[in-house]
Amino acid sequence: MRKWLPLVAICLGAFILLVDVTIVNVALPSMASDLHASFTSLQWVMDMYALALAALLLAAGSLADLFGHRRLYVIGLGVFALSSLAAALSPDATTLITARAVQGVGGAAMFATSAALVAASYQGRDRGTAFGVWGAVNGAAAALGPVLGGLLTEGLGWQAIFLVNLPIAVVAIALTLRVLPVGRRGTGRLDLPGALTFTVAAAALTYALIRGGEDGWTDTLTVASFVLAAVAVVAFVVVELRSAHPMLDLSLLRRPTFSGLLGSAVLFQAGSFGALVYVSLWLQNVLGLSPIRGGLALMPLAVASFVVAAAAGRHAHRFSPAVPVGVGMVLIGIGAGVLWQSVSAGSHASALFAGLAVIGAGVGLATPVLVSTAVDAVPAHRSGMAGGAVNTFRQLGMSLGIALFGSMFTARVREVTSHRGTVRAAYAAGLDRIFLASALAALAGAGLVFLTVRRSRVGETPQGAPSPDARDLAVRGG
Numbered sequence: 196m197r198k199w200l201p202l203v204a205i206c207l208g209a210f211i212l213l214v215d216v217t218i219v220n221v222a223l224p225s226m227a228s229d230l231h232a233s234f235t236s237l238q239w240v241m242d243m244y245a246l247a248l249a250a251l252l253l254a255a256g257s258l259a260d261l262f263g264h265r266r267l268y269v270i271g272l273g274v275f276a277l278s279s280l281a282a283a284l285s286p287d288a289t290t291l292i293t294a295r296a297v298q299g300v301g302g303a304a305m306f307a308t309s310a311a312l313v314a315a316s317y318q319g320r321d322r323g324t325a326f327g328v329w330g331a332v333n334g335a336a337a338a339l340g341p342v343l344g345g346l347l348t349e350g351l352g353w354q355a356i357f358l359v360n361l362p363i364a365v366v367a368i369a370l371t372l373r374v375l376p377v378g379r380r381g382t383g384r385l386d387l388p389g390a391l392t393f394t395v396a397a398a399a400l401t402y403a404l405i406r407g408g409e410d411g412w413t414d415t416l417t418v419a420s421f422v423l424a425a426v427a428v429v430a431f432v433v434v435e436l437r438s439a440h441p442m443l444d445l446s447l448l449r450r451p452t453f454s455g456l457l458g459s460a461v462l463f464q465a466g467s468f469g470a471l472v473y474v475s476l477w478l479q480n481v482l483g484l485s486p487i488r489g490g491l492a493l494m495p496l497a498v499a500s501f502v503v504a505a506a507a508g509r510h511a512h513r514f515s516p517a518v519p520v521g522v523g524m525v526l527i528g529i530g531a532g533v534l535w536q537s538v539s540a541g542s543h544a545s546a547l548f549a550g551l552a553v554i555g556a557g558v559g560l561a562t563p564v565l566v567s568t569a570v571d572a573v574p575a576h577r578s579g580m581a582g583g584a585v586n587t588f589r590q591l592g593m594s595l596g597i598a599l600f601g602s603m604f605t606a607r608v609r610e611v612t613s614h615r616g617t618v619r620a621a622y623a624a625g626l627d628r629i630f631l632a633s634a635l636a637a638l639a640g641a642g643l644v645f646l647t648v649r650r651s652r653v654g655e656t657p658q659g660a661p662s663p664d665a666r667d668l669a670v671r672g673g
Contacts, residue, residue, distance in 0.1 A: 197374075198321070199325075200370060200373075200374040201312070201316040201317075201374050201375050202313065202316070202317075202325050202328060202329065203370060204367055204370035204371040204374060204375060205268075205309050205312050205313055205316075205329060205371075205375075206328065206329055206332045207363055207364075207366060207367035207370070208268065208271070208272055208275075208305045208309060208364070208367050208371075209305070209306070209309050209329065209332050209333055209336065210332050210336050210363070211275070211360045211363050211364065211367075212248075212275065212301075212302040212305050212306055213332075213333060213336035213340075214336045214339060214340045214343060215244060215298065215302070215340070215360070216241075216244065216245065216248075216336075216340060216593075217340030217341055217344070217471075218340040218341070218343055218344040218347075218356050219240055219241050219244075219344060219356060220241065220340070220341055220344060220472070220475060221341050221344040221345045221348060221475075221479075221489070221490065222344050222347075222348040222353040222356055223237050223240065223241070225348055225352070225353045226240065226288075226291070226353050229353065230285070230286075230287055230288050230291065231287075232287070232288035237288055237291075237292075239292045239295075240288075240291055240292055240295050241295075242405045243292050243295045243296045243299065244295045244296070244298055244299045244302070245299070245401065245405075245590065245593065245594055246296075246299065246398055246401045246402060246405065246594075247295075247296045247297075247298075247299025247300055247302075247303065247398075248299040248302050248303050248306065248590055249397050249398075249401045249587060249590040249591055249594060250299075250303075250394045250397040250398035250401060251299065251300060251303035251304075251394060251397075252303045252306060252307050252397075252583045252584075252586050252587040252590065253307075253390075253393050253394075253397070253442060253443060253580070253583045253584055253587050254303075254390040254393065254394055254442065254583075255267065255271070255303040255304045255306070255307035255308070255583055256307035256308070256311075256580045256581070256582055256583020256584065257385065257386060257389075257390065257442040257443075257580055257583065258304075258385065259304070259307055259308045259311065259583075260577060260578070260580055261384070261385060263377065264308040264311045264312050264315065264578075265308075265312065265371060265375045265376065265377055266377075267304050267307075267308050268304065268305055268308040268309070268312060268371060268375075269368055269371055269372065270301075270304055271300075271301045271302070271303070271304025271305040271308070272301065272305060272364045272367050272368050272371070273301070273364070273368065274297065274298075274300055274301030274304065275298055275301030275302055275305065275360065275364055276301075276360060276361050276364035276365065276368075277297075278294050278295075278297035278298040278300075278301060279294075279298060279357040279358070279360040279361060279364070280357070280358070280361060281294040281297070282294035282295060282298065282357040283354040283355075283357040283358045284354075306582075306583075306586050307582055307583035307586065308582065309329070309582070310329075310566045310567065310569075310570050310578075310581075310582035310585075310586070311570060311578040311581075311582045312375060313325050313326055313329050313567070314567065314570045314571070314578055315376070315578070316375065316376075322567070323563075326563040326564070326566070326567040327504050327505050327506070327507060327563045328504070328505055329563060329566075330504040330559065330562035330563025330564075330565075330566070331500060331501040331502075331503075331504030331505045331559060331562075331563075332501075333504075333562050333563075333566075335497040335498075335500050335501040339490075339494075339497050340490075341475060341489065341490035341493060342487065342490030342491055342493070342494065342497075343356070343359075343490075344356050344490065345485065345487035345488075345489065345490045346487055346490075347359060349485070349487060384440055385440075385442075386434075386435075386438050386440050386441055386442035388434045388438070389431060389434045389435050389438055389441055389442035389443065390442055392427050392428075392430045392431035392434055393427075393431045393442065393443070395423070395424075395427040396424050396427035396428045396430075396431055397424075397587065397591070399420045399421075399423040399424035399427060400420070400421070400424040400591065400594075401590075401591065401594050402420050403417050403420035403421045403424060404594045404595055404597075404598035404599075405594065405597075405598060406420065407598055407602070412602065431443075432445070442580065443580060443584065444573075444577060444580070447572075447573055447577065447581075450572055450573075451647040451648075451649070452516075452568065452572045452647060452648050452649050453569060453572040453573060453581070454647065455643055455644060455646065455647025455648050456520075456565060456568060456569045456572070456585055456644075456647075456648060457569075457584060457585060457588045458588075458640075458643050458647075459520065459524070459565070459640040459641075459643045459644045459647075459648075460565060460569075460585050460586075460588040460589045460592060461588050461589070461591060461592035461595065461640075462524070462592065462636045462637065462639055462640030462643070463524055463527070463561060463565065463589065463592065463637070463640050464588075464589040464590070464591075464592030464593045464596065465592045465593065465595055465596030465599075465600075465633070465636045466524070466527050466528065466531060466596070466633045466634070466636035466637030466640060467527050467554060467557070467558050467633075467637070468593055468596065469592075469593065469595075469596020469597050469599075469600045469629070469632075469633060469636075470531070470534075470596070470600055470626070470629045470630060470633050471493065471496075472597055472601075473600065473601070473604050473625065473626060473629060474493070474547065474626065475489055475490075475493070476622075477622045477623075477626060478492055478544060480622075481618060481619055481622045482543065482544060484544065488544075489544075492544040492547055492548075493547075493551060495547070495548045495549075495551040495552040495555060496551040496552070496554055496555035496558070497555065498552075498555065499551075499552045499553075499554075499555030499556045499558075499559060500555040500556070500558040500559040500562075501559065502559065503555070503556045503558075503559030503560055504558075504559035504560070504562060504563055505559075507519060507559065507560050507563075515648075515649065516564050516567075516568040516648055516649075517644050517645055517648040517649065519560050519561060519563075519564040520560075520561045520564050520565050520568070520644045520648060521641045521644040521645045521648070522557075522560060522561075522641075523556075523557040523558065523559070523560035523561025523562075523564075524557060524561055524637045524638070524640045524641035524644060525557070525637070525638065525641045526553055526554070526556050526557030526560065527553075527554050527557035527558065527561070527633075527634075527637035528557075528633075528634045528635075528637035528638035528641065529553055529557075529634075530550045530551065530552070530553030530554030530555075530556075530557060531550065531554060531630050531631075531633035531634035531637060532550075532630075532631075532634045533549055533550035533553060534546075534547065534550035534551070534554075534626075534630040534633075535627060535630035535631050535634060537549065537550055538623055538626050538627065538630070539623050540617065540619045540620040540623045541619070542623065550630075557637070565585065566582065566585055566586070568648065569581045569582070569584070569585040570582055596633075596636070599632070600629040600632060600633070603625070603628045603629055603632060604625035604626070604628065604629055605625070607621075607624050607625040607627075607628045608621040608622065608624070608625045610624075611624045611625075
């Protein structure tokens with residue numbers, strides 16, 4: 196039993212950081228009332244966390260490779276706990292939004308290091324089992340967020356959704372310091388220009404996606420943010436090509452498995468979770484369900500994800516990683532297709548159950564292998580970077596899915612209501628569009644996986660690229 200304590204420490208952190216992506220959704224009306232703020236302004240309570248998380252993941256992974264994965268994980272837990280306390284004690288909306296941004300900083304440190312810590316703590320069949328459980332926690336946490344948020348908000352007040360993080364973080368810190376090995380520091384130094392340019396690019400892109408979904412894609416600030424993101428990406432590429440210690444070793448993108456996984460991570464997250472925000476709106480605004488009952492309606496996804504990931508993880512090593520990841524994304528596409536056919540103007544919450552369960556099975560099958568294969572596809576001294584990169588692309592996929600699906604949903608709702616359709620018919624028509632888009636995104640991701648992903652050997656060097664040792668010797672003049 197003791198051998199699984201490191202996994203418990205890692206999963207506790209993963210759970211609270213991913214639950215906090217969605218747990219605030221159902222609490223926003225209560226926050227708006229207590230803090231005397233507009234509901235629209237408090238949307239940034241949710242969005243600021245997602246923005247900071249996406250912008251800083253890759254930089255956090257690079258820092259972890261240099262200073263140690265356990266060390267940065269513990270720091271991240273501490274920052275997350277203190278900012279959660281600040282969020283719960285916030286006297287106004289501005290303080291709350293700022294605390295959420297700091298939460299995103301701590302969450303980035305935790306998210307970027309967790310996959311590398313799992314990989315370093317387990318080998319062989321145990322590694323497959325560990326990644327299965329870790330993936331199950333990842334998949335279930337986001338889906339459980341609305342349920343926990345509803346329970347805590349209705350029972351104890353919105354502050355409880357932040358206070359509950361404190362004891363979990365304290366236990367995770369104590370357990371981490373006791374059972375996880377310290378690990379070795381990396382060589383080299385922080386690629387500060389690379390970290391700055393990538394952070395600007397990710398933050399600008401995430402902000403543009405969020406704002407575009409809310410204020411329109413031709414909004415001046417939306418367009419300016421996209422332009423800034425493009426300029427920052429070009430600057431980042433130039434900086435990384437010239438850096439002796441790049442934050443993202445661009446030569447690794449020559450590995451089809453690694454580059455394919457980055458692209459599929461975007462489509463995976465958009466196809467799996469991009470529609471859930473609008474499903475929650477339908478459940479509460481149209482069907483009139485309470486936050487708790489609305490959250491419970493999404494439970495088939497969480498339950499199926501957890502069960503499948505935990506069961507499949509121990510057997511995943513027997514197959515090429517393209518099989519569980521690709522088949523998982525096919526299942527996500529099928530599940531979204533079932534929802535596309537099932538939900539109509541006369542539907543009730545039960546119409547969601549079958550489709551969500553199939554999506555959950557796909558998430559549970561794909562998540563553990565998606566991340567572990569990305570970590571295994573690069574040299575061990577770049578594992579933090581790999582974990583940070585794939586999770587960055589997952590987070591960007593979530594933002595992209597929510598923003599693009601939001602535009603499609605809003606346009607379809609307006610179209611139906613302009614023709615004197617009922618609210619139920621308008622929402623159903625909007626969901627119809629985004630379920631179809633989710634299915635297409637997931638199936639496109641599956642195609643990309645089957646074309647590019649192959650079993651990797653840890654530390655394998657891509658053709659034409661110097662080995663890590665050779666590169667390090669050249670940098671040191673050896």
